[in-house]
Each structure stands twice: as structure tokens, then as C-alpha cells.
Amino acid sequence: xxxxxxxxxxxxxxxxxxxxxxxxxxxxxxxxxxxxxxxxxxxxxxxxxxxxxxxxxxxxxxxxxxxxxxxxxxxxxxxxxxxxxxxxxxxxxxxxxxxxxxxxxxxxxxxxxxxxxxxxxxxxxxxxxxxxxxxxxxxxxxxxxxxxxxxxxxxxxxxxxxxxxxxxxxxxxxxxxxxx
Amino acid sequence: xxxxxxxxxxxxxxxxxxxxxxxxxxxxxxxxxxxxxxxxxxxxxxxxxxxxxxxxxxxxxxxxxxxxxxxxxxxxxxxxxxxxxxxxxxxxxxxxxxxxxxxxxxxxxxxxxxxxxxxxxxxxxxxxxxxxxxxxxxxxxxxxxxxxxxxxxxxxxxxxxxxxxxxxxxxxxxxxxxxxxxxxxxxxxxxxxxxxxxxxxxxxxxxxxxxxxxxxxxxxxxxxxxxxxxxxxxxxxxxxxxxxxxxxxxxxxxxxxxxxxxxxxxxxxxxxxxxxxxxxxxxxxxxxxxxxxxxxxxxxxxxxxxxxxxxxxxxxxxxxxxxxxxxxxxxxxxxxxxxxxxxxxxxxxxxxxxxxxxxxxxxxxxxxxxxxxxxxxxxxxxxxxxxxxxxxxxxxxxxxxxxxxxxxxxxxxxxxxxxxxxxxxxxxxxxxxxxxxxxxxxxxxxxxxxxxxxxxxxxxxxxxxxxxxxxxxxxxxxxxxxxxxxxxxxxxxxxxxxxxxxxx
Numbered sequence: 001x002x003x004x005x006x007x008x009x010x011x012x013x014x015x016x017x018x019x020x021x022x023x024x025x026x027x028x029x030x031x032x033x034x035x036x037x038x039x040x041x042x043x044x045x046x047x048x049x050x051x052x053x054x055x056x057x058x059x060x061x062x063x064x065x066x067x068x069x070x071x072x073x074x075x076x077x078x079x080x081x082x083x084x085x086x087x088x089x090x091x092x093x094x095x096x097x098x099x100x101x102x103x104x105x106x107x108x109x110x111x112x113x114x115x116x117x118x119x120x121x122x123x124x125x126x127x128x129x130x131x132x133x134x135x136x137x138x139x140x141x142x143x144x145x146x147x148x149x150x151x152x153x154x155x156x157x158x159x160x161x162x163x164x165x166x167x168x169x170x171x172x173x174x175x176x177x178x179x180x
Numbered sequence: 181x182x183x184x185x186x187x188x189x190x191x192x193x194x195x196x197x198x199x200x201x202x203x204x205x206x207x208x209x210x211x212x213x214x215x216x217x218x219x220x221x222x223x224x225x226x227x228x229x230x231x232x233x234x235x236x237x238x239x240x241x242x243x244x245x246x247x248x249x250x251x252x253x254x255x256x257x258x259x260x261x262x263x264x265x266x267x268x269x270x271x272x273x274x275x276x277x278x279x280x281x282x283x284x285x286x287x288x289x290x291x292x293x294x295x296x297x298x299x300x301x302x303x304x305x306x307x308x309x310x311x312x313x314x315x316x317x318x319x320x321x322x323x324x325x326x327x328x329x330x331x332x333x334x335x336x337x338x339x340x341x342x343x344x345x346x347x348x349x350x351x352x353x354x355x356x357x358x359x360x361x362x363x364x365x366x367x368x369x370x371x372x373x374x375x376x377x378x379x380x381x382x383x384x385x386x387x388x389x390x391x392x393x394x395x396x397x398x399x400x401x402x403x404x405x406x407x408x409x410x411x412x413x414x415x416x417x418x419x420x421x422x423x424x425x426x427x428x429x430x431x432x433x434x435x436x437x438x439x440x441x442x443x444x445x446x447x448x449x450x451x452x453x454x455x456x457x458x459x460x461x462x463x464x465x466x467x468x469x470x471x472x473x474x475x476x477x478x479x480x481x482x483x484x485x486x487x488x489x490x491x492x493x494x495x496x497x498x499x500x501x502x503x504x505x506x507x508x509x510x511x512x513x514x515x516x517x518x519x520x521x522x523x524x525x526x527x528x529x530x531x532x533x534x535x536x537x538x539x540x541x542x543x544x545x546x547x548x549x550x551x552x553x554x555x556x557x558x559x560x561x562x563x564x565x566x567x568x569x570x571x572x573x574x575x576x577x578x579x580x581x582x583x584x585x586x587x588x589x590x591x592x593x594x595x596x597x598x599x600x601x602x603x604x605x606x607x608x609x610x611x612x613x614x615x616x617x618x619x620x621x622x623x624x625x626x627x628x629x630x631x632x633x634x635x636x637x638x639x640x641x642x643x644x645x646x647x648x649x650x651x652x653x654x655x656x657x658x659x660x661x662x663x664x665x666x667x668x669x670x671x672x673x674x675x676x677x678x679x680x681x682x683x684x
Contacts, residue, residue, distance in 0.1 A: 015271065018318035019264040019284070023257065025315050026291045030253055033299040131297075164301065 040156040041107055042166060043089060045069070047151040052137075052144045060137040062130045062144060062168065066153055068120050070095050072113030086110045086161060087120060095120065099161065110161035122163045128153070130168050136179045143170060143178065228662035234638070235655030249298045256291055263287065278325050285316050285328065306342030309335045321377060329383040333364070337391065354423060357395035361427070364388040392431045428453055573619045580612040603640040607633060 050064035068087055075085060075097055088094050088105035096102070099110040111122040121127075132140050143149060154167040168175040184205065191201045263284050270276040292308045295301070313336040320332040337360050344356030368384040371377050583605065610633040617626035 012268065012271065014318075015268060015322060016264075018322060019267060021318060022288045022291075022315035023260050023264065025311075026260075026288070026295065027257060030295050030298075033295060033301070037299060164299070 036158055037156055037164070037166070040158055040164070042154055042156050044152050044154055044169065047153055047168075050144050050151060052132075052141045054134065054137050060132045060134050062132060062140065063127050064130070064151075064153070065127045066122060066155075066163075068109070068122065069093070070120060072120050075113060082112050082114050084110070085113045085120060087122075089157075101161075107157060108161045109155075109157055109163050111163075122155075128165050130165055130175070132175075133179070140175070140179070228659045228666070231634075231655045231662065232659035235652045235657075235659060252294060252298065256287075256294055260284070260287060260291065274324065278323060278328070281319060281323055282325075282328060285319060285332075288312055288316055306339045306346070309339035310343060313339055321380075324379045326379070326383050329380050330387070333383065333387045337387075337394075354395065354398055357391065357398050358423070358426060361388065361391040361395055364391055389431070392427060395427050570619075573616065576612060576616045576619060580609065580616060583609045583612060603636060606636050610636065 046067045048065045048067040050062055052062050054060035070087055070093060072085060072095060075095065084099050086096055086099055086101050086108045088096060088101050088108045090107035101108045109122045111120055113120055150171050152169040153165055154169060155163045156166040157163055170178050187201050187204055190196045191198065263280060267277065267280045267284060270280055289312050292312055296308065313332065316332065320329060323329065340360060341353065341356045344352040364384055364387045368381065368388055371381050371384060610629045614626050614629035617629055
């Protein structure tokens with residue numbers, strides 16, 4: 001009886017199912033993310049600080065922090081930092097605790113309030129990265145080190161409040177155009 | 181190889197005859213008929229394959245941005261489909277089946293990374309690993325290889341733990357460790373009683389013990405982090421006691437049914453028990469301040485250490501009295517207890533220097549060097565008078581110990597600019613370890629020495645090279661050099677066989 005059960009588990013059909021499951025899941029994920037990227041709302045925020053680096057392991061990338069234009073000071077006494085918070089963007093800009101805003105908020109970004117300066121950081125609370133092709137590294141490096149140049153980030157915001165970096169804007173122009 | 185060692189042991193003990201030994205080996209592993217299979221060459225071939233693979237990946241990665249996203253995804257799914265078809269076709273050919281399955285599992289993670297890169301998804305590595313664990317669970321069950329199950333369990337444990345750590349609860353991480361431990365423990369029982377997935381039993385036992393140790397270590401280290409970091413610490417000695425009691429009673433139950441002779445789990449358990457009771461005693465003494473200070477009261481800790489050490493001395497002596505009734509599962513670990521007692525003695529000595537002498541951390545005292553040099557000389561003296569090793573093996577082992585001592589006392593303190601010297605020392609240590617492994621025919625030790633040597637050389641390479649294109653080309657050249665090297669070895673096989681025979 002047990003041998004039959006084991007033999008059943010190892011049939012060809014079960015193997016086909018086990019192989020198809022990851023393929024279909026990943027294909028579904030790719031399609032969903034593609035749809036999400038097209039239907040998500042977008043917003044532009046200024047870049048607060050940036051750092052450009054290149055190494056053989058991680059490649060060439062721009063590391064930056066986003067200025068959401070709002071601080072966590074009003075929430076300081078409500079929780080031990082760092083704590084989860086969110087920024088509501090529609091209908092009006094405000095900050096709130098936890099990752100779930102109230103029903104009135106139609107567009108929000110979830111993140112955390114860090115300790116010290118009580119600054120709001122979107123997503124997982126880390127700085128963001130934007131990868132740059134190696135051959136454009138030097139040109140981009142000069143651009144980003146110039147503090148007089150206006151740098152912004154175009155965020156695609158999912159319905160669950162996750163900010164995704166869609167593009168970097170330099171003086172209002174896409175970084176991809178600057179790299180051509 | 182495990183079976184071969186056991187058969188030789190039984191032959192020596194007179195349990196089986198030479199004819200029976202040969203019959204067992206011939207039945208279980210036909211390759212034993214050719215005992216001089218060149219496993220050393222296989223080690224180098226793997227280095228060459230990994231190097232070539234990394235080189236190609238590096239070249240693709242450096243030119244990645246020029247490939248449109250739709251083509252990347254189409255190519256990926258076509259590749260996965262082809263691989264799935266190949267796996268089904270090779271179902272009855274175990275070596276190919278396992279190799280293709282491993283590649284498929286690896287590419288599943290690659291696919292998750294590809295989608296994350298294309299859609300610029302951020303969110304921590306643990307989500308990717310958790311997704312990978314879920315989608316590959318079914319495939320893992322089909323694999324008969326322990327390493328596949330090991331990797332899956334490691335990834336699942338890591339991502340589960342990180343998920344728990346991302347929750348708001350302060351006790352979630354340590355509870356996650358205990359839950360994982362209990363889960364593996366129950367899975368082991370399930371497989372053992374129902375005889376389902378018998379190939380997973382050994383792996384599940386190992387993982388139960390590893391998870392127990394991790395839970396134990398976590399309980400220890402988390403007490404010493406400041407509260408500003410995203411970790412917790414338990415201030416309540418009763419709650420802490422509850423956690424360690426649950427943990428260690430489960431481990432004792434597991435060790436009682438543990439069917440293998442390997443002593444390593446006992447050492448791991450004793451280490452965990454020692455670390456946890458040390459912290460518990462400190463908690464009890466109210467020496468850990470509420471603001472996260474981790475100052476332990478030195479005289480109190482020393483007193484605890486020496487008391488702990490003396491307890492084990494007494495336990496060891498007690499179990500050596502011939503008339504003492506010893507439970508059978510303790511009996512086989514009697515010598516382990518003695519060894520652990522000796523280790524505790526060493527820890528107590530080191531602690532005396534590190535804790536008592538306040539300047540020991542920044543300016544190592546003479547005692548700090550005296551201990552490792554003393555241990556080295558003692559070990560060499562023991563080898564030359566007591567061990568059954570041949571002269572060349574003793575020289576190899578002495579060289580290895582000397583290199584380790586020099587490395588840990590001098591090379592470790594060198595600045596980062598002296599990376600080449602550190603790499604050189606590490607390579608020498610690993611080559612000596614590999615040669616020693618060849619001399620005692622320990623294939624596993626040789627394999628690990630090769631693996632660590634590869635990792636160290638690659639790390640050195642990556643630290644020095646800054647361009648992905650250049651790195652890719654360098655790795656491919658390295659692979660070609662190794663292939664030429666292997667060819668030369670094959671041509672001079674007989675001379676090398678004679679030389680390795682002299683080592684044994």
C-alpha cells in the first residue's frame with residue numbers, strides 16, 4: 001500500500017505538474033507586473049541625495065534617496081522608531097501610521113520612518129538603485145556630481161502602495177535620452 | 181564513500197569476511213571496482229566549468245541593457261520549456277535527471293531575478309527566496325539528492341525567518357526559529373513513520389539539528405544588540421528560560437532517536453546550550469541593562485564559566501566509573517563529553533585573558549599569542565609521538581597548523597592593501613589541506629578545500645577587476661588554463677599516481 005502511494009507520487013503526470021507550476025507562476029507574475037506597470041499611477045519626486053558607483057560584483061548603478069516632501073515628526077511619539085508608516089498622496093498629502101491608510105486615501109506610498117531625523121523612506125526603507133550601462137558610467141557620474149542639475153525620479157505606484165522606480169529625470173528629461 | 185569506510189571498518193572488526201565486503205561494495209556501487217577513479221581531476225573540471233559559466237554570465241550581464249525586455253522573457257520561457265521537456269525524457273536516467281532538475285531549480289531563481297530586474301521590483305531578497313521555495317517545493321520532492329533538499333531547506337528557512345523578522349512583533353524572529361525547528365522535527369517523524377520520501381530523512385534530521393543550533397545562537401546573540409537596530413532582546417529571565425528549555429528538550433529528544441554515529445550534532449548542541457545558559461545566568465544576575473547595554477559582569481561570568489567547566493569535568497569522570505549505569509544513547513557520546521570538557525577548559529582560559537584584561541581587545545597581550553602557539557606546539561608534539569600518521573602526513577599537517585597560526589596571529593591584522601598576501605596565505609592553507617586530504621583519501625575534505633580555494637580566488641579576482649567585460653574574459657581565460665592543466669595531468673597520469681601513493 002505504501003509503495004503504491006510512493007509510486008503514485010512519482011508518476012509522470014505529477015512530474016509534469018511540478019514542472020509546469022513554476023513556469024506558469026512566473027509567466028503569470030511577468031504578465032501581472034507588465035499590466036501593473038502600464039496601469040499604475042505615476043508621480044515625480046525630487047531626489048534628495050545620490051551616489052554613483054561601479055564595481056565588478058554589483059555593476060554600475062546610481063544609489064539615491066527620494067524627498068517625499070513630508071516628515072514623520074508628527075508621528076514621533078506614537079511608536080518606537082523605526083516604525084511603519086505611509087504617505088497618502090490623493091486626495092491630499094498627509095502622513096499616517098502603519099501600511100494601511102484609511103478608505104479616503106486613494107493613492108498612497110508605504111514605507112518606514114527612520115530614527116534620528118524621522119525621515120520617511122518609501123518601500124522597504126532603503127535607498128533606491130538605478131542601474132546604468134557600464135559604458136555610460138563616466139558621463140552619468142559627471143552629471144550626478146553636478147549639484148546644480150535638477151534630478152528627479154518618476155515613480156510608478158502600485159495599488160498596494162509599493163513605489164517602483166520607472167525612470168530618472170535629469171532637468172526634466174529621461175536618463176535614457178541623456179545616455180544616447 | 182561513506183559505505184566504503186563502513187565496510188572497511190566492519191572488515192577490521194571481523195564482522196564480515198573479505199568476500200562479503202567485496203560482494204557488498206560490488207552490489208551497492210559498481211564504480212568501486214575501479215578504486216583509482218580520478219576524483220581529483222573532477223574537482224578541477226568543476227572549477228573550469230564554473231569559471232567558464234561565470235565568464236559567460238559576466239559578458240552577458242555587461243551587455244544586458246542592449247537586449248529588449250520582450251526578447252529576454254521569451255528566451256527565458258522557451259529555455260524553461262525545453263528544460264522541462266528534457267527532464268521528463270530523462271526521468272529514468274538518474275544522473276541526467278538530477279543534473280537537469282538542479283539546473284531547472286537554479287533557473288527558477290534566475291527567472292525571478294529577471295522579472296525583478298525588468299520591472300524594477302524592490303522589496304528585499306527574502307520575498308524572492310520565499311517565492312522560489314513555494315514554486316519549487318514539488319520539484320524538490322522528486323529529487324533523490326540530499327544536496328538539493330539541503331539547499332531548498334536552507335532557502336526556505338532563511339526566507340521564512342526574514343518574513344517573520346519583517347513583522348511588527350518583537351518575538352516573531354525567535355518564534356520563527358522555534359517553529360522551523362518543530363516543523364523539521366515533525367517532518368522527520370512523518371517520513372520515518374510513514375516511509376514516505378525516505379531519501380529526505382537524513383537531510384531532515386540534519387536540518388532539525390541545524391535549526392536548533394540557529395535558534396540557540398539567535399537567543400544568545402540577540403541579547404547583545406542595541407534596541408535601535410531592528411532586533412529584539414528578552415529582558416525577562418523567565419521567558420528566556422522557557423525559550424531555551426523548549427529548544428533544548430526538543431534537541432535532547434532528537435538526539436535520543438538520532439541514528440547516526442556522527443559526533444558533530446552533540447558538539448553543536450553543547451555549544452548552543454553553553455551560549456544560552458551563559459546569557460540566562462547573566463539575565464538572572466540582572467547584569468544586562470534595560471537600555472540595551474551589553475556589559476556583563478566579568479567576575480560573575482568567569483565564575484559561571486569555571487563552574488560550568490567543573491560540572492562537565494565531574495560528569496565526564498562520573499561516566500568513566502565502570503559501574504555507573506549509563507543510558508544507551510549517552511553511552512556512545514561518552515568520549516564526546518570528554519572532548520567538550522577539554523574545549524570548555526580552552527574557552528575558560530581564553531575568556532580569562534579576553535574578559536579580565538581590559539586592553540586585550542585593542543592591544544593583544546602576550547598571552548593572546550601564547551595560547552595559539554602553545555596549542556600548535558602541543559598538537560605537533562602529539563602528532564609526532566602518538567598519531568598513526570606517516571612522516572609525510574605529519575609534515576603536511578604541521579605545515580597546515582603553522583600556516584593557520586601565522587594567518588590568525590599576523591595576516592589577519594594586515595591592512596586591506598595587503599589583500600594579495602592574505603589571499604596567498606589562504607591559498608597555501610587550502611592547498612596544504614587538499615594535499616593532506618589526498619594523503620588520507622578523504623574525498624570530502626579535498627572537495628571542500630577545492631571549493632574554498634575557488635571562492636577565495638574569485639573573491640580576489642573580483643576585488644581587483646572593475647569591468648564586467650574584462651572580468652568575463654578573464655574568467656573564460658582561467659577556465660581555458662585549467663582545461664590545459666587537466667590535459668597535462670592526464671598525459672602524466674602515471675607519474676602523478678606514483679607521487680600520490682608516496683603521500684598515503
